[in-house]
Amino acid sequence: MNAHQIGRALTRPSLTRRLASLVAIGATMALGACNGDEVIDPPFKDSIKPTVGLTKGLPTADSLLAVTLNANDNIGLKRVRLLLAGGITASYDTVMTSAVTSLTILVNVRVPSSAPIGATVTARAVAVDGAGNESDTARVALTVGNLEPPSAIVTSPVAGSPVVTGKALILSLSGRARYKVRTLGYELSGAYTARDSSSFSAPLRDSIALLDTLVVPDSVKGATIQVTPFIIDSLNQRVLGTPVSYAVQSPANANTVPVVRTGVAPRVEVNDTIFVEATDPVGISTLGYEVRTPTGQLLVADSVSSDGRFSTLVRTFRTRIPVATFPMHVNVFGFARNANGRRDVARFPSGSLRQDTVIVVAGYTNPLPQGGQVADALYFPRNDRLYLTNIERNWLEVYNLADSSFRAPIAVGSRPWGIAPYPRNRDGEMSDTLLVANSGGTNISYVDLRNGSAGREVYRYPLPNIIVYTITSTRSATTDQIITQRTAHDFSDRPQYLAATCNGDLTPGSPCEDVIAVYSTTPTPGQSSPFEKQGTIRWENLSKKSSHFFFEQAMGQAEGRSDTLEIERFAAGGVGADSILLPYKQIVRRPDGSMWEYSIVGRIDRLAFRDTTYVRNSGNFRRAVFGEGGPVLGSRAMTYDATMGFDMTPPLPVIDRGISRPLDVTDFIANTFSRVQGVGINFDGEINAVKGDSTYLFDRTLRLQGILESRPSGGGLDFHPQNTGPRSSPLRTRLAFVASSEPVIDVFDTYCYRKIASIAIRDPIIGPVRATQRPNGQLVLVGATVRGVTLVALSDTFTTTCL
Template sequence: MNPNSARLSPARRLAAAAFGLAVVAVIGACGEGSGSTCATCDTGRPVVTLTQTSSTDSAIAFTTHASDNLGLLTVHARVTAAGLAGGFDTTFTSAVTSVDIPYTLSIPSTIPTGTQITVVATAMDGAHNAAHPDTLVITSGGGGAAAVIVTNPHSTDTAVVGFSLAVAISGKSASKVKALGYIASGVFATPFRDSVIFSSPLLDSIALDTALSLVGASSGTLTITPFMIDSLGRQTLGNPVSLFVTNVVPTNTIPIVDFSIPSRIESRDTIHVEARDRSGVTWVGYEVRNLPSGTPFFSADSVAVPANTSSVVHTFRMNLPVTSFPTSLQVQAFARNANTRDYARKPVGNGGVIRTDTVIVVAGLTTPLAAGGLVADALYHPPTNSIYLSNIERNELDVFNLNDSTFHTPIQVGSRPWGIAAWPRDRDGTMGDTLLVANSGGTLISYVNTNSQREVYRYPLPVLLAQSVTSTTGSNGLLTETITDYFFSDRPQYLAATCQGAVTPGTPCGNVVLVYTTTPTAGQSTPFVNDGTVRWENLQTHQSHFFFEQAMGQSADTKDTLQVQRIAAQGVGTTSAIVPFRQQFVNSPTDTAYYSIVVKVPLLGFRDTTYTRNSGNFRRAVLGEGGAAGGTGTQPNSRAMLYDVTSGFTTSFVDKFGVGHVLPVPVIDNGVSGSFLVTDFIANTSTPVSGVAINFDGELAGVRADSTYLFDNSLRLQGLLQTSSGNAGIDFHPQNAGVPAPGPSLGTHLFFAASKQPQVEVYNTNFYARCLVVPTRDPVIGPIKSAPIGGGNVVLVGATAHGVVIVTVTAGQLSACS
């Protein structure tokens, strides 16, 4: 039902008028407050209910259901939040007893994710009986409602007057956690309130370990109610936990201990130990022993606990001297009370068996992102020995320094940073002191200075407008030309940095040509509603190119001539036709030649998402298009391409009479692999693409689908690696060069791939075989990068669900892969 009133035919208006008179008569006879006891009066209330149907960053949606036994008159819904208002009023002019009204409200970008939006709906029937209002609270962004819980103590615990009690609280909010705390009541004269306020950058989830002193408390029932305050100042209360407080200190107790540790750990992981004893806990710790016998003793740690503490929570950072992975070990926790009684392992079952967990120690060091968020891309920068990660949710680059294995201060950039590339210096792969970052939330490329660790400039990308001029011959033999505009988003996504100049090793780079893919938006032209594009921008001459070479050709009945207009942004570069519709050459007064580009229009677009990576020597870039293998509708099969910046443009042509002409505007970039090469590659490997990689000199590239397919610079398939589908991260060894050939790999002809399993797989690209598996704590679900760290060792950096994992693969391991 549309929230607006319906238009009625004359006959239905007459019926509605009669219905309205009847309603007036009934109200006059037994209106509210009249005191009438008329048996024919309608006193039943309508019923209204609200149901949420969706919530995203840009809109919320809900459905209002209303019903009445005789007939509804109106249904109202009001939407309110800070900075937001909406709703509808629907009036019925005929007898409607039941209705469902869907409603969608756009959310302005000024409304933070996690904002609570309140919807109140009511209804009224023809007798003016009002329904009880129904209320619905929706959280913008679909992040779910905020929550806060007490994880310690437990309702089965007993505390002691005069002792301290460990309190652990966890909270989460899509609007970030500003403060966590608790209210203690029941054993104090007045409720006691304590909290911790967190400083920026705020996190969307956090845990707090603190202590509650029971000095001055009385015996009885203690109730602890957790609360959380988000960045918008809104308070959320959690479920309370109640436990008994006694003033009797026992003398014959044994500490109760529990601990938590994952089944797969890294050598510097943490173990969480909890201990409780009414006579007081004085020590708490853990032990690690070898398998299979549990001896000899392997590692341990413990801490003293302040006096008069009946429960304690402590997190230990382990430092296990493990060098071979995976390694299985046994873990136990212990505590000692004030009566020096220990063996404080928590009994399991009636047999009193001491709890022992078996853990597997794996390679790597996982570090959570300093302020949370989501990693979109990563880059290793040798001059600073740092990993730079684009945090698309926090509009920053997170900086992980390999010298001290810590995150340094993040670098603020533009909106929704995605791809990262380094400024090229020379053909040896030397990176400059500038990083280029694609701001996918706008149309800008950030320049980040790695010396000052600051953003210093934003390059405004131009608008590239593609147009087709369709020539159709009618039945009368006349030629009709129609110009059609195709509006694509100009927002950059992935980047590949290349540079012009000689290809000899050590040669300094010329102009930097940045290849970039674009991410689509909803307002694009048909048939490119969900398609992106591939382009390049010369960052010094401000010349632009729109990749059309893969689409050159014509359909059987239609000739679509291409024109591309460059519209300069913020005065950078010029506004001009970079692909003119027609270039004209006059051979003689009676002989004119024309030069145009004819394309198959649907092949101009690239799917979302299209990946790109540059070779280590900045000469080539690989492009891989995601999507279903067989294509849907007008979409082509998933395609893979290469680009060689040194190939240059076609600068002349010969007309049909054999006359040569120099093009005023060269348009065909010879570095873009032609469509026949793309088709040939897909004919061999028609599968969706989920990631791409390219080796140092660009002679070998890989695309990942159901397996990983390796191809040379002419897109000829060389072989495949039996990687699994799923997690897409792949990268070549940083010194992998050339094409596969017989002989040993020398520890460099290698390829790294993430897996659905918690491991990184290493493949020999000469023989296409897996030669090493490196176990990790968590699967790598984002990009993976390799970088040399001296001595023939390589460090792998991958994004996981819990942060960034750093794994060192030794020279010995790599040599064994030969």
Template sequence: PQGVLELTFELEGALDTTLVRTFGAAVDSIRVDTTVAIPVGLSGALNVSVRARNSVDIIGGDGPVAANVVTGGAGDSEPPSARLEVSALPKLELTDSIQIQVLGNDDAQGSGIIQAGYTVLAISQARQDTLVRSGSATFTPARTGTVAAQFSVPVFNVDSLSLPDTLQYEVTGYLLDQAGNCSAAVSDELQQLECGNRGGAIIAEGRLGQRLNRAHVSGRTVQLPSGGLIMDAAVDTARRNLFLSNLTRNRVELFRLDSESFGPPVGVGSEPWGLAFSRDGDSLWVANSGGTNLSVIDLEQEREVESNRFLTPDVVIFDIELNAGETATTYKIYPLPTGANPSFSDRPQFAAVDSFGSVIYSTKTTLIGDIGTARKAFFEDGSDRSEVKLFVEHALTTPADDFWAVAHIDSIGTSLVETQIGSITITTAALTLYDHVPGFPDQVIVGRANTGSGELPTDAWAELVSKGSDAYMVEGARWDVPSLGFRDTTYVAGSGDGGWVAVGEGAREPVARVLMYRAQPGGATGLSGFIQVADLLTNPSEQVKGLGMNYDGTLTVVRGLQAAYFISPDLRLQGLTGIPLATTGAGAALHPLHADFRTLENPDGQYRPDTHLAFVGTGERTVDIIDTFKFLRIGRVAIRDVVVGPLKAILPFPEDNAGFQCSAVDVTDQAGRFIGQAVQVYEGNDFNAPIVPNGITEDRCVVVKLFGTTSSGGVVVVDVRKADILREHPER
């Protein structure tokens, strides 16, 4: 026997219908009990036949069996039994939905269920208004036994200019049988409540619906179509694309902002993390943290240019010790980190591109204890190969006689030179520093020193530099390796014009730091200085959890575990603002046209309340909006999840404000150059004169668009409106 796969029941006469029962696996024998509901009003002869089909399509049958249908007395008067299941996210975005399931069954002798439906009341206590929506699903033929119908109802009756907006939803489910009997349900237990009517929609008579209180928040969260872990986001405004680094899938996801749909992902290197655009805007750098390289994506072709993958070299620094004895002088060389300790990590993490096109990037710490670093990758015009240099200027050195701390060279050689003076053999030490001309690895250059000639390592270094080396040396000192490296996630942020890059260390041990780099050509890595984050709040446990820099580098925001700190390029604290539940969450950004902040280096800077704004993620599922001159929270945007990674800000697209009245102001940088137009928020550049809700700039005008990675594993896209900017303003 081949086994039965399918049974077909055919009814002819008073009722013409066919029922088919299929089985997942063929069986040798089977018994099936089924019930057929006879609609009210039918009568006459009824023939029932059955056919069985096996796995090789051989069919056998039986019947017909004759029956006679007669009209009953009172008919079906028993309503179905129904129950209701309702669910929704704890906080709802305007594109989210409420999930409703109506389940139940008709009685065994019933006429069968022909409709399942729902009614939702969206009640605003603040506005004292209620809107009603309803929907249904029909069953043909009528269903006997258990039925289930699922519905997805988009949120409604929400005031998008007053988010968060809390509504109370009241949901009723119902079932209707063929005889016209209706049962309503407001619970997840079976009920037979009397059906009533409200504005043409079915409700439970005399009963409130199942209640669901929900806050509605700003933003639209984008989840990856096939999962993964997002580490960074970058917005290509020219092509309207959002790029998301997917660490676990070794690719960069491409989300098209115009169609709000995902395009084909771009395969890159191992464990992609940080993203940064090239200065010409044609390429996207991707820091592959699972390897020692960076990918380059062509933004027009939307693919990696394999031949342009940037390969980074190993990095070693050295301590040189001179031991001078009565008859012998020797050098001892200490490559650092030593073999007994973790090495410098070469695995790129976050990145930014400076105005010369060089890539400033951090390297990640590893589980085996490898130390994170900050580096500069550059390519000299006309050179044979790219170069990478380690930032060392921020590192501490330990004073030590007869020691020299050296960086940015390839290797060191030592030898002994014996000189016979009478019966005495004098041994002196020769030192050779090896390097190459930056960009030309085959052009080896050397610097030499011999103690017999009274020469020291500084003489070898001077000779090397005179031949074109970029070697770095500190005399009378040893490297303090822990102070050079980083022990936690290290953020990197660049100014809009590429003139400055900030590097923020997240570690607590030995202490978190912020480094500032002013863009310089070639291999120059001089830092303007660095500041320990503890200096900002006299709290050694403070960390960096986000970093943002304004357009011309005149102000940087550091998101800590307690507050947002605002520092100028000379690393002087300009102000701070507390962050609610700051130990949870991350992310900080400045208005894309924030520029010309007044500092000691820029004494003629101008306060511009329209653009001097910061956006900081909090643990309260909000993005706080801070005036960076008053250091006052003046607004906030409620979102669904917590921002846990970098926060990016761009100007709105033209269509975001189409049909709105949105006045604009011209913005210039510290050099007086025009850099763009911003939506005007204040009258006459006066903080105390915010524009009224329906003034020359309406409250619904989008001022900035934000993008941030969130605790849900997605990226939230937030339109920050004028109403959000001024939500807590003292004059509103």
């Protein structure tokens, strides 16, 4: 047993009488050979190979690799051997000393500290029985640190599909690797050998799918061929996938009809895909599909032709189903014709006709060109484009609505999260600059949409370092005198969600004066106690290069504790100046000439916010709404008005009157007591919404106005772009669009609080929802799903349920 093997579970039964009888018979035969008799194999000689299997185990620590080995034989196992190679090298070898027909071993291998995290380890096992028969080799891929190992699979054709000599086989391969896919290919063994692969260049992707053509020569003689996929990641780690076997036939022996297989999602869009695969040893000449109504009326059909050289033909059809009413049920059929002219349709294993009944839904889903994850989105009407922050790719995705295509992305800072426009006026007109919160750094990107064909980052605004101090009085343990303690609390300054506001005249059409970016921060575990993993809310005056840290919601004294607040700004990159945002103490002169001390006392437990605090601005850039994230009930919501200014009482104004009062924040919690999964705000900021177990509508003073009976989910919500309050006119603008746990977007009346419609889509929304109005007046909903970005064009003719 190897020293690396630290634990196993093994049961060895005692020697059976049957084995003793076999030994006795073997001795008799040996004596006969000594008299000159011919030695022949006995009629009961064991020629059946043992079987062996490997599965990844469940280690108790990342410093261990675990595999479970299962071996079986019809008469008796003799030896089992396990080898590990790659990131670490180890072996396990055991020899049976008694009759064992079934064996299960759990092997735990300790990982040396020198082994790199993420390195791939290939485990191989083989079993030998008492007659010397050796099993096929079993393999499983492991990864140091128990990360997901690279994987490669043959997705089509299915195992056992026939291939004909002189014909071509279409192989469909897919691979996935944590450290990106550099090479994906296959090895061929059995009737003949071959090897092929495709290599990829930067930027590498973490998942790849490809098709390859395998031509079976006329000269091949043999029963089967075996295709083994393999993958090589960017660390040059090579991993083999599970082999797939195919039967080889000659054209003369093939008298078959096509075997057709279809693949279609249970919910499809008008522009969607239908997968059809057909296999026939003599070759496929035609492959296609039909879409019919439940009554049998043909809606659309399509097919492709081939010269019949391919025994397997695979096609993913891009279809356009002529349907205008959603949702609608249709039936999908696949068909094929072989090189001999014989036609058949998709069938179930029983032989009955297969028809896929699917639902046609609204919307058009576009996968991100190079994958990633969308955090936020913004529609820019002047160029009719949608801009989406891709956290994992460090850029903005640019989607052109005019031709439904992605344009070249715009590189920004690290891990872009929130996005907002640079305000121009009170009519909601945006300037040609976008603001992007880079949560992987401490800056905000300025993206000039006039620069280049799609836009370009032109500047990164460095956000300041803001330190909060709490000053408390306590008695000295040695002198019993009152002493003052000053404790610094250093929060993360990395921006997360972002909203754009401005101050100035409120008259419609009036230009913005100072532009104020309001943002939440991304917490980190390294923050000062007791604020580990808690974020903050701040604003940054981009015009005057000044800052404010939201403390107003925490004003007041906790029971048995009094903390005086002090906040200091440290400028970054020479932008703005170091300054005291909130002094510990100010001296205020009374009208009679006497002096009094002015300080802000706060409740420290209400100063910070949980991770993923949502922020949105109103369409006229006057107000913003905040919703505290996290999977906890009793989340806080707040509003902000950029036009209210500071309370001018002390010499240095410190209290922003535009921030919700502490008593309003606590009253909102009492009225809702919900977790927040998204926020929304209408055009003028008169209606705000937080989405939790239901959707709660409230005014700018946080007074609850009504509840929308929406369903909890990870998706967001938005108002109609022209919604201007409870009595919004025209009535068709008095709407809110809310994501659901189901694949629908619910439409609510924001005055009657009733659901007036549900828009069926393919997948549930799991990210932000944005309602936009294109220059041609068309209303468009945008949401992030598991498959990409879904756009739904609406008629904008919804009717409300009350006046």
